[in-house]
Amino acid sequence: MENKKVFLHLFPFTLPIIIHLSAAADFALQDNYLVSCGASTNTTVDNRVFLGDLTKPGSALLSQGKSISLANPSHPSNSSALYSTARVFTSTSSYAFDIKKTGTHLIRLHFSPFSSQKYDLHVSNFSVSANGVSLLSNFGTQFTVLKEFIIMVDTVELHISFMPNNFAFINAIEIFSAPKNFFVDAPTRFIVPNGIKEFTQNISSQVLETVHRINVGGQKLTPFNDTLWRTWVPDEDFLVLKSAAKIASTTHLPNYQEGGATREIAPDNVYMTAQQMNIDNVTSIFEFNITWNFPLGRGDSLHFVRLHFCDIVSLSLNQLYFNVYINEVVAYKDLDLSALTFHVLASPYYIDFVVDSSNSGVVKVSVGPSDLSTSLKKNAILNGVEIMNIKNFVASQAGSNKKSLWIWLGPVIGGCVLLCLVLLAGLAVFRHRKRKAKVKRVGSTGTGWTPLRVYGGSSLGVLSEGTALASPGPYGYLGLKIPYADIQLATNHFDKSLIIGSGGFGMVYKGILGDNTKVAVKRGVPGSRQGLPEFQTEITVLSKIRHLHLVSLVGYCEEQSEMILVYEYMEKGALKSHLYGPRFTPLSWRQRLEICIGAARGIHYLHTGSAQGIIHRDIKSTNILLDENYVSKVADFGLSRSGPCLNETHVSTGVKGSFGYLDPEYFRRQQLTDKSDVYSFGVVLFEVLCARPAVDPVLSREQVNLGEWALEWQKKGLLEQIIDPHLRGQIRPSSLKKFGETAEKCLADYGIDRPSMGDVLWNLEHVLQLQENETLESPDTGEVATVEHPARGEVPQFPPGSSRVERDISDGTSNISTSKVFSQLITSEGR
Incomplete structure (x- = not known):
């Protein structure tokens, strides 16, 4: 097939652009080509002049039979003047544009089919490429459509080529330079179906096709209202539950800050409107999200997603914390716009993600409240969404055209890498031996935050309101410090394949230390102060x-601007993942009871193991982890607080915790006691029994809050009707009755009416005993025979055949034995 090129060397029409952008943009367009295809005159649209491709001298080349100019015989008066003509190609042809400044460019192709005596453009079928890179394949349309692409142009000439299967057509073309830093080439959060990873390829090197551009909470924005002549559509048609959202708006212009968004990233009007949580009519304490579903094209699986934020709902700084979810994965936890925008309200900000939708056909975006919010009415916002298909994914631009170079460089580089590995291994061995021989000195090795204070060096004020204890353990913090180099080796330099979780604090990696100990490495965002109080509290506790x-x-x-916590590795993950959700394996009733008993032991020790005790403040199923033998352990002490002194009844503090698990008395009075943990644990008990989330906003109103809903069934004596179907036929009636009563007491409205964790533990072990040994239950009354507590220091007597003995450890000083039936408990009165 013959190739015919239509060379257009057009003069950029900068004057109207400068007028249009004078109040909104500080960048100058190096390249700006606007073409009205098939037109013999110029056309002005949105204060921009499109040159007719027949106005250039020498354009007689266009009439050689391979392309023709076509006029729309029935062009409606309310349609854009750009669609009154078209250029039709019957063989492969190209437009060529001189490029003054290489870099990222926007390409817009306008298609509006019409019928004439010669051609019916509705039946055209063709492909389009840019410098040989496919933009459209076997394309045809029945309707007016604008296709926008963002592409890196690294040559002095850009060719837009049309390759007809029958014939091709185009109505108008826009090509112009993108603003500087339109994309920042840095590792991007990569959302995959089962979690979050890191996308390390440069976004600017990819070919992107715009799929959605949404003005959340606002009206449609036309090119005339946008510095880059984009169209933004309202979000209403994409909202999953419209009643969950409420529009927020402001008349004040955004406070643009260096390092944040600019008017070229999104126009003022996008940041002046938003959707927020519709909490005006909420009468009970529970969480819900605002969710949007954005449909995708067939076969498209990799997408670039840019979310726009501007806090126009808060009256002061640090009021708004919320979580961002993409395809039901926590994409950004505890988002704090005040911190990201240098403590300026109503300052625009955007966050980029890459999403693997795995041909699901949709990108689901949700925002919801964070546990960090201290506001009585938690909130979450979203101002704008852009979704772009990553076409012809390029893993590396080095590619095939440099293979010959690698033939020579490969052996050289390979030798250097091998030498470096040998040197690194030797250095690691040296440092490991040095660490064993000498305890490291604590000092300020990082620059991102105030380092941990050495015991006795200063007052506790530096550790913030969330600090649980006033001093480190008997060996201070020194014995816990791990060199950064050791952690790098343990995680293979933070290999993305070792990521096992993520959160607002950062990524969690599986690692193996030098002594072959498996660990979970929680790495904060390098250089970020977010999560510092929790980091310090966790170490202190x-x-x-x-x-x-x-x-x-x-x-x-705490080296090299890093905040890293290293925990024992919990093979089976969070309890929540074994109760519901994708790919979970149901637990037996006995397994669930033993998990609850183990967690209760841990919480009971927190409450009674020191003079003041420790209140966890965030007991929930995601903070109860399971080892390889399904032994449960309580985790995440970042929100923990010291309990009240002996002459006090409570601790006055801001409300923190997770909705659905949050003690309503603590929420109302902001007075924290250990009974707040008891309430949260009561919700966990019902979660274990019913295998459903603590809060599920998609359910009917009376079912949204698990604690309230299950409590109603318990009070009616019908608890067996709402249990996990996997447990039907497994639970003895007496065991279920005692379990329900225990959970009910935990959820009493007032803390004074709730049992202590010691009482909860005792009752749960009784539940297990009733499940395994019906002989202790009176057949007439169903009452449980009294079993006396052994005296302090005595070894309790257990029924014959009882063999499981566990040891609770408290800094090596506690020696308390327990059985599978009853525990010897430290009572709160002994504090």
Whole structure:
């Protein structure tokens, strides 16, 4: 097939653009080509002049039979003037544009089919490429459509080529330079079906096709209202539950800050409107998300997603914390716009993601409340969404055209890499031996935050309101420090394949230390201060305590602007993942009881193991982890607080925790006691029994809050009707009755009416005993025979055949034995 090129060397029409952008943009367009295809005159649209491709001298080349100019015989008056003509190609042909400044460019192709005596453009079928890169394949349309692409142009000439299967057509073309830093080539959060990874390829090197551009909470924005002549459509048609959202708007212009978004990233009007949580009519305490579903094209699986934020709902800084979910994965936890925008309200900000939708045909975006919010009415917002298909994914631009170079460089580089590995291994061995021989000095090796204070060096004020204890363990913090180099080796330099989880604090990696100990490495975002109070609290708490049913802190690292916590590795993950959700394996009733008993032991030790005790403040199924033998351990002490002193009844503090698990009395009065943990644990008990989330906003109103809903069934004596179907036929009636009564008491409205964790533990072991040994239950009354507590220091007597003995450990000083039936308990009165 003959190739015919239509060379257009057009003069950029900069004057109207400068007028249009004078109040909104500080960048100058190096390249700006606007072409009205098939037109013999110029056309002005949105204050921009499109040159007719027949106005250039020498354009007689266009009439050689391979392409023709076509006029629309029935062009409606309300349609854009750009669609009154078209250029039709009957053989492969190209437009060529001189490029003054290489870099990222936007390409817009306008298609509006019409019928004439010669051609019916509705039946055309063709492909389009840019410098040989496919943009459209076997394309045809029945309707007016604008196709926008963003592409890296690294040559002095850009060719837009049309390859007809029968014939091709185009109505108008726009090509212009993208603003500087339109894309920042840095590792991007990569959302995959089962979690989050890191996308390390440069976004600017990819070919992107715009799929959706949404003005969330606002009206349609036309090119005339946008600095880059984009169209933004309202979000209403994409909202899953419209009643969950409420529009927020402002008349004040956004406070643009260096390092944040600019008017070229999105126009003012996008950041001046948003959707927020519709919490005006909520009468009970529970969480819900706002969710949008954005449909995708067939076969498209990799997408670039840009979310726009601007806090126009808060009255002061640090009021708004929320979570962002993409395809039901926590894409960004505890988002704090105040911190990201340098503590300026109403300052625009955007966050980029790459999403593997695995041909699901949709990108689901949700925003919902964060546990960090201290506001009585939690909130979450979203201002704008852009979704682009990553076409012809390029893993590396080095590619095939440099293969010959690698033939020579490969052996050289390979030798250098091998030498470096040998040197690194030797250095690691040296440092490991040096660490064993000498305890490292604590100092300020990082620059991102205030380092941990050495015991006795200063007052506790530096550790923030969330600090649980005033001093480290008997060996101080020094024994817990792990060199950064050791952590790098343990995680193979933070290999993405070792990621086992993520959260607002950062990524969690599986690692193996030099002594072959498996660990979970929680790495904060390097250089970020977010999560610093929790980081310090976690070290403070876990350096003081050790217990079989509390996740152990192996160590921490505070070097090179890093905040890293290293825990014992919990093979089976969170309890929640074994109750519901994708790919879960149901637990037996006995397994669930033993898990609850283990967690209760851990919480009971927190409450009674020191003079003031420790209140966890965030008991929930995701913070109860399971080892390879399904032994449960309580985790995540970042929100923990010291309990009240002996002459006090409570601790006055801001409300923190997770909705659905949050003690309503604590929420109302902001007075924290250990009974707040008891309430949260009561919700976990019903979660274990019913295998459903603590809050599920998609259910009917009376079912949204698990604690309230299950409590109603318990009070009616019909608890067996809402249990997990996998448990039907497994639970003895007496065991279920006692379990329901225990959970009900935990959820009493007032803390004074709730049992202590010691009482809860005792009752749960009774539940297990009733399940396994019906002989202790009176056949007439169903009452349980009294079993006396053994005296302090005595070894309790257990029924014949009882063999399981576990040891609780508290800094090596506790020696308390328990059985599978009853525990010897430290009572709160002994504190």
